[in-house]
Amino acid sequence: MRIILLICLLPPVVWAQSRGNASRMEQRILALGKFGANPQGGVSRVAYSEADIAGRNYVMSLMKGAGLDVSIDAAGNIIGRRAGTEPSLPAIAFGSHIDSVPGGGNYDGDVGSLGAIECIELMKENKITTRHPLEVIIFQNEEGGLIGSEALCGLLTPATLDLVSNSGKSIRDGIALLGGDVGKIPAGVRKKGYYHAFLELHIEQGGFLDRGKVNIGVVEGIVGINQWQVVIQGKANHAGTTPMDQRQDAMLAAAKLTIAINQVVTSVAGRQVATVGQIRAEPGAPNVIPGRVVMSLEIRDLSHEKVMTLFTAIQEKGRTIETESHVTISYTGTNENLPALTDPRIQDQIAAAAKSLGLTYQVMPSGAGHDTQDMATIAPSGMIFVPSKNGISHAPDEYTSPQDMANGVSVLLQTILQLDKLRLN
Amino acid sequence: MRIILLICLLPPVVWAQSRGNASRMEQRILALGKFGANPQGGVSRVAYSEADIAGRNYVMSLMKGAGLDVSIDAAGNIIGRRAGTEPSLPAIAFGSHIDSVPGGGNYDGDVGSLGAIECIELMKENKITTRHPLEVIIFQNEEGGLIGSEALCGLLTPATLDLVSNSGKSIRDGIALLGGDVGKIPAGVRKKGYYHAFLELHIEQGGFLDRGKVNIGVVEGIVGINQWQVVIQGKANHAGTTPMDQRQDAMLAAAKLTIAINQVVTSVAGRQVATVGQIRAEPGAPNVIPGRVVMSLEIRDLSHEKVMTLFTAIQEKGRTIETESHVTISYTGTNENLPALTDPRIQDQIAAAAKSLGLTYQVMPSGAGHDTQDMATIAPSGMIFVPSKNGISHAPDEYTSPQDMANGVSVLLQTILQLDKLRLN
Numbered sequence: 095m096r097i098i099l100l101i102c103l104l105p106p107v108v109w110a111q112s113r114g115n116a117s118r119m120e121q122r123i124l125a126l127g128k129f130g131a132n133p134q135g136g137v138s139r140v141a142y143s144e145a146d147i148a149g150r151n152y153v154m155s156l157m158k159g160a161g162l163d164v165s166i167d168a169a170g171n172i173i174g175r176r177a178g179t180e181p182s183l184p185a186i187a188f189g190s191h192i193d194s195v196p197g198g199g200n201y202d203g204d205v206g207s208l209g210a211i212e213c214i215e216l217m218k219e220n221k222i223t224t225r226h227p228l229e230v231i232i233f234q235n236e237e238g239g240l241i242g243s244e245a246l247c248g249l250l251t252p253a254t255l256d257l258v259s260n261s262g263k264s265i266r267d268g269i270a271l272l273g274g275d276v277g278k279i280p281a282g283v284r285k286k287g288y289y290h291a292f293l294e295l296h297i298e299q300g301g302f303l304d305r306g307k308v309n310i311g312v313v314e315g316i317v318g319i320n321q322w323q324v325v326i327q328g329k330a331n332h333a334g335t336t337p338m339d340q341r342q343d344a345m346l347a348a349a350k351l352t353i354a355i356n357q358v359v360t361s362v363a364g365r366q367v368a369t370v371g372q373i374r375a376e377p378g379a380p381n382v383i384p385g386r387v388v389m390s391l392e393i394r395d396l397s398h399e400k401v402m403t404l405f406t407a408i409q410e411k412g413r414t415i416e417t418e419s420h421v422t423i424s425y426t427g428t429n430e431n432l433p434a435l436t437d438p439r440i441q442d443q444i445a446a447a448a449k450s451l452g453l454t455y456q457v458m459p460s461g462a463g464h465d466t467q468d469m470a471t472i473a474p475s476g477m478i479f480v481p482s483k484n485g486i487s488h489a490p491d492e493y494t495s496p497q498d499m500a501n502g503v504s505v506l507l508q509t510i511l512q513l514d515k516l517r518l519n
Numbered sequence: 520m521r522i523i524l525l526i527c528l529l530p531p532v533v534w535a536q537s538r539g540n541a542s543r544m545e546q547r548i549l550a551l552g553k554f555g556a557n558p559q560g561g562v563s564r565v566a567y568s569e570a571d572i573a574g575r576n577y578v579m580s581l582m583k584g585a586g587l588d589v590s591i592d593a594a595g596n597i598i599g600r601r602a603g604t605e606p607s608l609p610a611i612a613f614g615s616h617i618d619s620v621p622g623g624g625n626y627d628g629d630v631g632s633l634g635a636i637e638c639i640e641l642m643k644e645n646k647i648t649t650r651h652p653l654e655v656i657i658f659q660n661e662e663g664g665l666i667g668s669e670a671l672c673g674l675l676t677p678a679t680l681d682l683v684s685n686s687g688k689s690i691r692d693g694i695a696l697l698g699g700d701v702g703k704i705p706a707g708v709r710k711k712g713y714y715h716a717f718l719e720l721h722i723e724q725g726g727f728l729d730r731g732k733v734n735i736g737v738v739e740g741i742v743g744i745n746q747w748q749v750v751i752q753g754k755a756n757h758a759g760t761t762p763m764d765q766r767q768d769a770m771l772a773a774a775k776l777t778i779a780i781n782q783v784v785t786s787v788a789g790r791q792v793a794t795v796g797q798i799r800a801e802p803g804a805p806n807v808i809p810g811r812v813v814m815s816l817e818i819r820d821l822s823h824e825k826v827m828t829l830f831t832a833i834q835e836k837g838r839t840i841e842t843e844s845h846v847t848i849s850y851t852g853t854n855e856n857l858p859a860l861t862d863p864r865i866q867d868q869i870a871a872a873a874k875s876l877g878l879t880y881q882v883m884p885s886g887a888g889h890d891t892q893d894m895a896t897i898a899p900s901g902m903i904f905v906p907s908k909n910g911i912s913h914a915p916d917e918y919t920s921p922q923d924m925a926n927g928v929s930v931l932l933q934t935i936l937q938l939d940k941l942r943l944n
Contacts, residue, residue, distance in 0.1 A: 298760065299757055299759075299760040300757065300760030300761060300762070301760075301761075301762075301765060302762075317759060319759070319806075321805050321806075331910070331911075332724055332725065332886065332887060332912055332913060333792065333794035333796060333817055333819070334724075334742060334744070334792065334819050334885075334886030334887045334888070335723065335724045335725030335726075335885075335886035335887050335910065335912065336725060336726070336792070336886070336910065337725070337726075337727075337790065337792065338781070338784060338785050338792055338793075339785075340726060340910070343794075345777060345795050345796070345798065346777060346778070346781055346795075348774070348777075349773070349774035349775075349777035349778050349795075350774075350778065352770060352771060352773075352774035353771070353774050353775065353778065356763070356768075356771055359763060360763050360764075365762065367758065367759065367761070367762065367763055368763075369758035369768075369805070369806070369807075369808055370770050370771075370774075370800075370809075371758060371770070371800065371803065371804050371805045371806060371807050371808065371809060372800060372803050372804065372805055373770065373798055373799075373800050374798075375795075375796065375797060375798050378796065378797050379796050379797065380746050380794070380796045380797055380815035380816075380817050380853075380854075381744075381746075381794070381796060381817060382794075382796050382913075383794055383796065384795075384796060390805035391805075392758055392805050392806060394758070394759050428805075429805075460759075460760075461757065461759030461760035461761070462757060462759040462760050463759070485756070485760065485761065485765070486756075487757055487760065488757060488807075489755075
């Protein structure tokens with residue numbers, strides 16, 4: 095209790111001295127980047143690959159070096175635990191992932207994973223012990239569908255285990271390969287109250303912070319994602335003998351719908367986005383009018399209601415296209431991730447931490463999915479963004495400067511230490 | 520010479536009695552349709568397949584039965600010759616093809632091939648002998664790129680011989696299989712003057728005649744076809760983190776271009792058509808903004824100048840899209856068939872024949888390619904269209920009634936007999 099009192103009495107400036115070590119972060123980012131490095135730059139360290147396993151071993155060695163008690167949970171997540179002064183308190187957890195997309199970069203996930211370890215290094219160096227136990231979590235297979243955090247939070251469906259991941263292995267086999275035990279996942283699920291709070295440091299993967307020269311993003315939530323398969327049914331016919339006014343051209347209708355989607359989504363204020371990323375015209379020959387087009391539609395926003403309102407407006411425009419182009423359009427939902435809001439109290443703490451460190455910050459949504467969205471279902475959660483150069487991500491050109499990484503670590507550490515003093519539940 | 524004088528003195532009404540035999544045509548169409556018949560209807564009698572060879576044997580037996588002197592030329596075309604009373608005169612040729620597209624119908628090519636044989640049957644039955652020798656030509660591999668007629672007319676490039684046809688065999692191997700001799704193709708090329716005229720009876724493959732209840736199409740020419748590969752280069756990016764106003768979305772630009780193509784081509788009078796039949800968005804995931812779209816563009820018209828004017832107008836609209844959507848658009852020509860005009864004197868004869876037979880007719884372009892376009896480079900040529908039910912072609916539902924086939928045969932025969940009396944060169 096003496097220590098706690100001492101902490102509470104110390105002014106924030108003490109913590110501000112525990113700044114992230116930019117050169118150590120840079121050195122470790124480069125070292126981790128060697129596992130699965132591509133000749134043309136960046137990494138392909140997809141979950142369950144040899145590179146993934148080698149990278150995990152490297153990270154576990156860092157965790158042990160920082161004094162963490164490292165274990166692998168039933169789902170294959172790496173957990174590094176550090177005792178607090180009050181063992182009965184729930185742990186403060188923080189971390190990210192180290193698996194990458196194929197042809198990915200060196201910062202997505204890695205910054206938050208190595209940044210979490212860096213916080214432990216700093217606490218060790220500065221002889222700081224928290225009241226709450228701490229858990230550094232390196233989630234497995236984030237890029238393949240937030241698998242590790244889904245398992246930890248009881249959100250993983252049995253069917254998901256049989257999906258084949260980018261490595262070519264099923265998630266079930268992958269978990270075994272990482273040292274997990276699929277049969278024990280249900281017993282290992284963490285319930286509400288198990289964690290005091292969860293924090294994730296991550297690169298923004300967009301260009302807001304970089305363009306605006308803002309140091310820190312305080313994430314207000316992770317957008318919801320709805321995906322549909324859109325099928326436009328017309329009539330395939332001879333491209334030479336069918337006059338323009340007699341066509342039921344599914345491709346022309348698909349073009350109109352793609353433009354309608356863009357118009358609907360850009361006609362209202364806000365940060366909502368919609369994308370047609372996949373398209374296939376059938377039969378698919380230069381000299382045949384497409385009779386059928388299958389395309390994807392994805393809409394993201396922090397408000398699920400807004401996503402559905404936009405979708406309704408798109409369907410409305412689609413009905414006009416059906417009449418104009420003599421086609422039928424059908425939509426089948428293929429994926430739905432509801433928006434996950436972060437805890438406002440934690441947002442405030444992140445903002446205050448940035449401010450006390452002399453860093454600029456901006457409250458913003460995360461357009462990408464993160465393990466935090468699963469963790470937010472069981473614990474008060476927060477996310478800290480650092481700038482991505484030119485907004486590039488999931489590509490070899492992904493880059494965050496050592497100073498930006500160190501800033502993120504400083505804010506993460508400061509937030510952990512402030513949350514350690516607060517009662518959140 | 521007596522016979523010729525007799526013919527010249529007889530009024531047209533005599534020839535009008537030599538009408539195509541609808542039931543024989545129907546019976547033979549059904550018999551030919553058994554070779555390569557698909558369980559769900561129609562045929563897959565692609566060139567060089569077993570079905571093609573069996574179908575050719577059936578057709579050769581009919582030709583021999585009709586008294587033709589049948590041979591296979593160096594390119595694998597079937598030639599059935601009938602002597603005229605003036606052996607020194609150039610032959611009048613007529614015919615079509617019996618190969619089909621995969622999953623094709625029973626009328627495309629077959630009507631003209633069996634119709635040509637039917638003319639010989641009628642001449643035999645009515646004891647008619649022409650002045651000019653006659654040649655019934657069954658061209659090989661029309662559907663794979665007018666191969667037989669290209670070879671006959673000296674238009675076949677050596678590189679074409681190595682292309683793999685729908686049967687999986689190279690054209691070179693296919694020709695050998697049909698009994699041709701690739702090495703002798705150059706020596707077998709027919710020069711200008713070799714034929715007095717060439718005629719092809721064919722189903723329309725469009726809906727003009729059927730919708731308009733017109734019996735006969737007098738083909739004024741075969742449209743030119745220009746095809747381009749269009750590449751739209753934007754920038755692939757994260758579909759969640761990239762705001763709508765920061766995108767270089769190649770798919771959105773492709774949609775705008777597809778609509779622009781339609782607008783350009785429908786904004787001027789005429790029968791020109793343009794089609795986007797193929798499209799691929801890269802990388803092609805629902806959650807990635809396409810950085811590159813590759814699509815086909817095809818424009819057809821009877822005037823090559825008009826095709827190029829339309830293409831220029833499309834490129835002009837493309838430049839606006841480049842600026843608006845922050846993409847670049849490039850066009851690479853992948854195919855060019857120049858328009859082939861039929862001989863106006865032959866058009867007149869076909870029209871007169873239809874009229875004398877009490878049939879309605881319409882002068883019209885052919886939107887599809889035909890062997891006639893090659894033959895038109897070496898001989899005065901003409902084409903006779905008969906209605907396709909609902910304009911359907913290259914599909915099992917392809918249908919032309921026995922009476923419509925017989926009408927086509929009657930017009931073909933009448934035209935042959937009238938051309939036999941004319942000096943064209």
